[in-house]
Amino acid sequence: MGKDKLRRFAEIDTFSNVLQLDAGKEFKGKWSSSFFKNDNPLVLELACGKGEYTVNLATLFPDKNFIGIDYKGNRIWRGAKTALEDGVNNVGFLRIQIETLLDYFANDEVDEIWITFPDPQPQISREKKRLTSSRFLDMYKVVVRPGGFINLKTDNDDLHAYTVEKIEETGLNLHVRTEDLYHSEFADEVLSIKTYYEKKYLKDNKNINYLKFSF
Structure with missing residues (x-):
């Protein structure tokens, strides 16, 4: 793994809008109430890559909550960083295999x-x-x-x-x-x-x- 990928993996560990693997399981059934702290509708983008669609949707619809899901942390890093820098608070990212979706959502x-x-x-x-x-x-x-x-x-x-x-x-x-x-x-x-x-x-x-x- 290249140095840039390693740096991004280390950095997303510090991002408040990113959860990785088992860390996301505690929010099953309560993503809106506990993670976003509201009761707004929840929207997922699967295989979100760099998260452009997730962040843009969140910007267009501030009354909804958005989660971008992908397993590649170096890609998620881009969308998560953009959301933090731009103050887009209704978006989060979850680094998991999509095959395990039922372990994370009710x-x-x-x-x-x-x-x-x-x-x-x-x-x-x-x-x-x-x-x-x-x-x-x-x-x-x-x-x-x-x-x-x-x-x-x-x-x-x-x-x-x-x-x-x-x-x-x-x-x-x-x-x-x-x-x-x-x-x-x-x-x-x-x-x-x-x-x-x-x-x-x-x-x-x-x-x-x-x-x-x-x-």
Whole structure:
């Protein structure tokens, strides 16, 4: 591990808006009341990377609480540091494996989930690692309140198509579907937030897919 990564790992240990591994378990069922100290709705961004989407959403919606989740601490460092420097107090970061989500969030505790540009895991052998596979959808159904939304934003056409199939197979409610977000009527202020990687995809003239669905 490079010196810069080591420095970032050491630094996030001192950040008040970051919890790592088991430290987050004590907030299960009480994230809003105990961590954010309010009763506002709770929104998660899974595989948040550098946290740009998490922080931007928190800035747009000060009446909601946001948690960015990723396992790579050197990436979380960027979003957490930005939130602290800019005084964005309704955002936190949790460094865990997403597979352990049920250890950290209680039934119906989450109001909405965002999945922005996740690893598409294209190999058939890695289907279970796709964040919209049946395995993960079953987890989301536990923690997301009835009627809460799941949002998927991706440049990967195959992951988009795969998720549409899962939505249809599972009988979920599909509210929005577009294979070309920025040439559709759906590109509002929220969906126009662009991450570091999305900007790169757009420079390569990739289309951006978007799905919004619920249980």
